[in-house]
Amino acid sequence: MLTSQRKSLILDMLRREGQVVAKRAAEEFSLSEDTIRRDLREMAAEGLLRRVHGGAMPIAPDLPDFSARRAVSSDVKQRLGRAAADMVKPGQTIFLDGGTSTAEIARALPRDFAFTVITHSPTIAAELERHPTADVILIGGKLYKHSMVATGAAAMNQIALMRPDIFFLGVTAAHPVRGLSTGDFEEAAIKRHIAACSAETITLVTEEKLDAVSPHVIMPVSALSGMIVQEGIDEERLASYRALGIALLEA
Known part of the structure; x- marks a missing residue:
């Protein structure tokens, strides 16, 4: 599976469930947890999600005054x-x-x-x-x-x-x-x-x-x-x- 395809699936899960649990995502997509965690790190650096222990959450909107x-x-x-x-x-x-x-x-x-x-x-x-x-x-x-x-x-x-x-x-x-x-x-x-x-x-x-x-x-x-x-x-x-x-x- 291409990296872009994996990230698209991760974003779909994030929108659908409001979180991504790395272990569950790995099982659902038939991938290793290491692969999912690497993708999550990259996506967090790209500003697509927020890394938390064990997975990821959506980005919280900015709160300007x-x-x-x-x-x-x-x-x-x-x-x-x-x-x-x-x-x-x-x-x-x-x-x-x-x-x-x-x-x-x-x-x-x-x-x-x-x-x-x-x-x-x-x-x-x-x-x-x-x-x-x-x-x-x-x-x-x-x-x-x-x-x-x-x-x-x-x-x-x-x-x-x-x-x-x-x-x-x-x-x-x-x-x-x-x-x-x-x-x-x-x-x-x-x-x-x-x-x-x-x-x-x-x-x-x-x-x-x-x-x-x-x-x-x-x-x-x-x-x-x-x-x-x-x-x-x-x-x-x-x-x-x-x-x-x-x-x-x-x-």
Whole structure:
């Protein structure tokens, strides 16, 4: 088997299972563990995966600070934001997570009927300063500056009293086996709490976040009501998400 073929099989396993165990891969591909480990070392050097003891994990997405992420507003995120905003109905209460993708939702929210927005992000609240029909409830707490969201016990207690119709969740990574994840332990906890208080949870995922894993799990992908992904992603990559029974919208 050619090296390129072996590496392709390894990447397929990584996407499918969220990890590669060298011993299991060697058995499945009828190769020696030494060969698999050598391939994993080379692939890690090429930036294709992250070596761990006994195998490999997906590369965790980089976490640039909020100001850097806000400076990059792509057409893809705008399309995803518009698709999410179109889901909002008159009189609903929605919860907007922090982040640049949810900022695009805030900018695209309808202006011809009334609804309520809850957020624990002062930057999201500021986006809605001049919105003519949105009532805004801002949750307070300890500010996590990287994502500009309130965290901690005070925020959790306030959120426990809310029952949003839709929670638009921000994630740094989504994987069909490893779940939805983010880079901070406290932020993952509060995202999980908001989802538990909400009737529906929807997340927006750009291609680089798909089939990736960040250090702190929020919840399984199957706990979502739906996922909005950028159009043009291979159906083969989306099939494992559709199999979980969630609604997938391409935008």
